[in-house]
Amino acid sequence: xxxxxxxxxxxxxxxxxxxxxxxxxxxxxxxxxxxxxxxxxxxxxxxxxxxxxxxxxxxxxxxxxxxxxxxxxxxxxxxxxxxxxxxxxxxxxxxxxxxxxxxxxxxxxxxxxxxxxxxxxxxxxxxxxxxxxxxxxxxxxxxxxxxxxxxxxxxxxxxxxxxxxxxxxxxxxxxxxxxxxxxxxxxxxxxxxxxxxxxxxxxxxxxxxxxxxxxxxxxxxxxxxxxxxxxxxxxxxxxxxxxxxxxxxxxxxxxxxxxxxxxxx
Amino acid sequence: xxxxxxxxxxxxxxxxxxxxxxxxxxxxxxxxxxxxxxxxxxxxxxxxxxxxxxxxxxxxxxxxxxxxxxxxxxxxxxxxxxxxxxxxxxxxxxxxxxxxxxxxxxxxxxxxxxxxxxxxxxxxxxxxxxxxxxxxxxxxxxxxxxxxxxxxxxxxxxxxxxxxxxxxxxxxxxxxxxxxxxxxxxxxxxxxxxxxxxxxxxxxxxxxxxxxxxxxxxxxxxxxxxxxxxxxxxxxxxxxxxxxxxxxxxxxxxxxxxxxxxxxxxxxxxxxxxxxxxxxxxxxxxxxxxxxxxxxxxxxxxxxxxxxxxxxxxxxxxxxxxxxxxxxxxxxxxxxxxxxxxxxxxxxxxxxxxxxxx
Numbered sequence: 051x052x053x054x055x056x057x058x059x060x061x062x063x064x065x066x067x068x069x070x071x072x073x074x075x076x077x078x079x080x081x082x083x084x085x086x087x088x089x090x091x092x093x094x095x096x097x098x099x100x101x102x103x104x105x106x107x108x109x110x111x112x113x114x115x116x117x118x119x120x121x122x123x124x125x126x127x128x129x130x131x132x133x134x135x136x137x138x139x140x141x142x143x144x145x146x147x148x149x150x151x152x153x154x155x156x157x158x159x160x161x162x163x164x165x166x167x168x169x170x171x172x173x174x175x176x177x178x179x180x181x182x183x184x185x186x187x188x189x190x191x192x193x194x195x196x197x198x199x200x201x202x203x204x205x206x207x208x209x210x211x212x213x214x215x216x217x218x219x220x221x222x223x224x225x226x227x228x229x230x231x232x233x234x235x236x237x238x239x240x241x242x243x244x245x246x247x248x249x250x251x252x253x254x255x256x257x258x259x260x261x262x263x264x265x266x267x268x269x270x271x272x273x274x275x276x277x278x279x280x281x282x283x284x285x286x287x288x289x290x291x292x293x294x295x296x297x298x299x300x301x302x303x304x305x306x307x308x309x310x311x312x313x314x315x
Numbered sequence: 316x317x318x319x320x321x322x323x324x325x326x327x328x329x330x331x332x333x334x335x336x337x338x339x340x341x342x343x344x345x346x347x348x349x350x351x352x353x354x355x356x357x358x359x360x361x362x363x364x365x366x367x368x369x370x371x372x373x374x375x376x377x378x379x380x381x382x383x384x385x386x387x388x389x390x391x392x393x394x395x396x397x398x399x400x401x402x403x404x405x406x407x408x409x410x411x412x413x414x415x416x417x418x419x420x421x422x423x424x425x426x427x428x429x430x431x432x433x434x435x436x437x438x439x440x441x442x443x444x445x446x447x448x449x450x451x452x453x454x455x456x457x458x459x460x461x462x463x464x465x466x467x468x469x470x471x472x473x474x475x476x477x478x479x480x481x482x483x484x485x486x487x488x489x490x491x492x493x494x495x496x497x498x499x500x501x502x503x504x505x506x507x508x509x510x511x512x513x514x515x516x517x518x519x520x521x522x523x524x525x526x527x528x529x530x531x532x533x534x535x536x537x538x539x540x541x542x543x544x545x546x547x548x549x550x551x552x553x554x555x556x557x558x559x560x561x562x563x564x565x566x567x568x569x570x571x572x573x574x575x576x577x578x579x580x581x582x583x584x585x586x587x588x589x590x591x592x593x594x595x596x597x598x599x600x601x602x603x604x605x606x607x608x609x610x611x612x613x614x615x616x617x618x619x620x621x622x623x624x625x626x627x628x629x630x631x632x633x634x635x636x637x638x639x640x641x642x643x644x645x646x647x648x649x650x651x652x653x654x655x656x657x658x659x660x661x662x663x664x665x666x667x668x669x670x671x672x673x
Contacts, residue, residue: 101584101628116630116631117631180553181360181552181553184359184360184361184362185362187360187361187553188361188362188436188556190561191548191550191559191561191591192546192550192551192553192559194553194554196538196539196546196551198535198539207547209631209632218637219625220636220637221629221631221632221633221634221636222631223547223632282540282634283540283541283634284540285540286541
């Protein structure tokens with residue numbers, strides 16, 4: 051994959067040199083760093099915020115976050131003047147509470163310039179192959195999804211407690227994976243990873259892009275999430291996975307959980 | 316893909332560890348390198364084991380470490396070896412609820428089985444994670460007043476005065492000058508060789524053995540969020556460790572006499588959390604839990620099925636806590652137990668390389 055991209059890049063460069071001697075082509079020598087920050091409607095989420103029943107979701111439930119671990123992959127840079135796309139094809143597993151992998155530099159060098167930057171939340175089906183990534187099999191006791199649910203990997207594990215409609219504390223585990231219905235034969239699978247666009251970014255010699263996740267959005271729109279109804283056992287729940295996908299992405303014009311924060315050069 | 320990245324990182328690590336070997340404090344002495352006997356499934360599925368740069372595995376180091384592990388001389392009155400609370404027949408755990416130290420004092424936690432510890436990537440050892448490496452861990456029991464109740468200077472003197480040990484240290488580390496660092500390095504090398512990867516379930520994954528219908532259903536219970544949902548903490552067929560090595564409160568108590576991880580970090584959010592144990596070798600490691608409160612696997616399953624109790628730090632993965640759990644059917648319980656037992660590895664406890672050499 052990566053090699054193909056590089057070959058395309060190389061041929062574009064050769065082509066470019068032959069045809070435009072006055073305009074020397076930039077060399078692909080810039081890497082781009084991403085930093086991941088997390089907030090609840092603007093309030094920064096740090097280690098000390100975990101396990102506190104301090105958030106209210108759109109449906110009005112008081113809730114806490116005790117775990118937030120998620121996977122992003124295929125950060126793609128599309129050059130706005132050459133239309134060439136660059137994708138290192140790698141991935142990053144972010145553990146917010148532990149503060150691991152909060153910065154990530156995709157393993158690819160690109161020419162400086164103006165880019166459209168996108169990434170995938172989770173793994174698309176091409177990458178979501180069962181058991182093939184030793185680091186993910188080793189992470190968090192195994193980042194895998196059981197074969198009975200279609201195999202592959204989790205996209206996100208968001209867990210915590212909420213005050214239910216009997217005023218008791220209850221647990222939730224908002225795990226996002228590929229939607230699956232194993233009551234059919236063969237199992238019905240639907241890729242619920244989604245592409246996130248960070249819009250236009252100027253890439254210079256040392257560019258850093260902040261990616262913000264507003265966790266409240268997972269519970270807001272287009273589906274106002276009722277934790278009393280949907281709290282645990284969400285992995286085998288096809289419809290719940292579709293709703294998570296819709297809330298996380300910019301489906302139907304909704305805000306989505308991700309946005310571009312500060313870009314520094 | 317990141318996989319290749321991991322391999323590159325691994326290669327760098329190897330290069331780094333090779334270079335540092337040379338400027339070791341032992342004047343360039345190198346013992347005979349020894350590769351860990353990594354099961355093919357581990358090599359395929361998970362990241363390589365953690366071996367510190369300054370303590371590479373060697374034939375002589377492991378031989379020495381094994382001798383030390385089984386030697387009562389490390390204790391103050393020559394009556395108790397590491398193996399006294401970590402016996403091979405119990406997958407290097409202790410069948411007693413609480414082990415008893417040299418002064419006859421019992422501890423308050425159940426001994427832990429020792430296998431596959433080189434794959435504890437977080438490198439936090441003990442039920443509460445208070446030791447930061449296998450080497451570091453080995454410092455504790457020797458001086459623990461309710462265990463071997465020795466002092467390190469005394470233990471080192473004993474070994475130094477012994478007719479055999481100085482030569483063994485020379486062979487392992489290139490020096491006859493024994494100290495606690497070298498003692499714990501040798502023990503750690505032996506502990507890293509304690510690898511268990513040949514259970515019925517491993518052979519099932521390798522395609523050389525079949526599981527019964529009951530065992531297969533038990534695996535489904537284990538992996539089903541509606542029923543067992545054990546895999547989020549205890550691993551899955553792609554993770555042969557069968558633990559996440561992370562600290563959780565799995566709903567044992569309303570109040571925590573033993574604060575576990577929380578007592579080490581001081582963080583109330585971790586009160587009553589303990590390191591998830593591996594589910595390998597349960598056939599040999601009873602009793603169960605940090606305080607050895609359950610004598611049988613059935614009691615453990617009953618706990619998860621209907622015995623959960625609420626406390627503030629209980630893990631969100633514990634379901635229907637107000638009802639005590641999800642309430643497994645008798646059949647699912649029996650099948651779950653049958654599956655768990657496929658993770659036990661008789662060839663581990665009978666491995667001749669792991670028995671008392673003395």
